[in-house]
Amino acid sequence: MFIAQAYRAQNGFWRYLIGSLIIFIASGIGQIPLLVAIFIKKGPELMQGMDESDIFSTLSKNLTFFLILISFVFALGGILFVVKFLHQQKFKDMVTTRSKFDWGRAWFAFGLVTIFTVVTTLLTYYFAPEDIALTFDPVPFAILVVIAVLFVPIQTSVEEFVFRGYLMQGFGILAKNRWFPLVMTSVIFGGMHYFNPEIDAMGDIVMVIYIGTGFLLGIMTLMDEGTELALGFHSGNNLIAALLITADWTAFQTDSIFKDISDPRADFTDILPVFIIYPIFLGILAYKYKWTGWKEKLFGPLEPPQEPSLEDHLVAD
Template sequence: MFIQQAFKSLHEWWRYLVGFIIIFLASQLGSIPFLIAVMFKVVSDGGDIESIQDPNVMMTVLDSNLTLFLMLLSFAVGLFAIYLVVRYLHRQRFVTLTTSRKKTDWGRIFFGFGIITVTTLVVTIMDYYSNPEDYVLQFDLVPFLILAVIAIIMIPLQTSFEEYLFRGYLMQGIGVLAKNRWLPLVLTSVIFGGLHLANPEVDKLGNIIMVYYIGTGFFLGIMTLMDEGMELALGFHAGNNLITALLVTADWTVFKTNSVLKDISEPSAGFDVIAPVLILYPIFLLIMAYRYKWSDWGGKLFGKVEEPIVIAEENNPNSTFIE
């Protein structure tokens, strides 16, 4: 099973605490170039350096493509830190943090990517033609191509960092310590959603948007536990963020990009905010369950996590794990 993979590595509680601290500090170090670039720009323009204490101001000082790249750089550094922590602090093969299968299933990654990409395109196109007054076509070839290069490279690194941290490292770490599946599902989902409190969408739409963020955490966690691997979550998360960044932006979103469309409507926290959690996510889970023959929902979401029995083979220094 996916969580049980961690038993085959060094999994003492203090290693996860130290590892999490290292990952957090690395991601913070990765944000320093963005801060330096913003400070340099403000000073060179004769502005007040204290103004950058406002996150909204920081996001508008630099060119939007440069801002996106520097903002995502911290996630790339954090992802590299996760790799180092897993390989050298836990002595764990990175593939076992990704999946319970012998190797990463790229077909699952592309399926997760595709299902949200198609859905986002269809929903956005339908809304564009239903409410054309809510959008402005802002396509500009050169800035868009620069955006596309940055987004295609950096956004999968950003989403992979979040998935490997929450659905991988913390899911396995909490699971082997708590010896169950429901606690890591709940904790990683709530923490994942809580970290989005700083997003400008929360200020604009109110705390109701947290239902979407936490619900998304549960959705990604459920598909990881049911599928015994992160591949679907990796693809889905990357597709969601990448297509959104390229397709549509707004002044009140965390990603302000040179996308094809700009949403100029006044946002409101209506049913559409929680509709994905209540309608789309269950449909997606049913489609995945049918495609990948999921079963034993109760056991995989709420069951115990038992340490494999180790049988020492004669004249073999390696141990055999019986799950």
């Protein structure tokens, strides 16, 4: 069982609290290059009270995008340090129950969300051209492709390692069940996005999408006994979104192919995909990977793995 692999490590919950703090500090250190760049460009007196839209107008979009993503490289270093030295755990055990990482699963989930995102964006551009403008500029876009392909998978992997790996196992060991870590990691994952500019532009209802996405990725992880599907899905979602479409009110503003120029206000219809499309995604994955035991894997108790008894050793001998 995926969560139970944490029993092989140093798993006192205080270690997860300290580990989370270390990862947070590492991420904060990684934001220093962005702050230095803004300081050089604007000066210290203009940095106070700047929001994300000010940051993107201060530096070029590609440079800002690159400097934002650099912080996740530092966070990844923090994760590797915490897992190895604080928990004395094999990194693989925090990622999957399989003997090695299943790239086939990651690529399938990547392709699934990529096809959906590309198709829905093109359909919107065709049927509602007043809402999406074609802004393709080959040189900035080529630079964006290099930055995004290299660093967006690191950004999404860091988030998955933290929420669907590290904290999923930590909360599971604490509560000794599966539903508590699923709920906690999904709510915290959504809450981490609360200060994104999308919330100011579209309203708090967008939190349903963020928290719902957390549940989607968490269910993938628990049902599949590993993070491969969540890693592939999250990477595909963010990478294709960064390359395909941007807006003035999004957390990542890029030199993408299209730009959303519609009114960003959201209502109930905008969150329907959480209740319609996400279950379809899960249904496709469940069919392909033959998931069974939903109740046990999502709501069942968590028991420490049984150590082989002396009698078992004698029988084996």
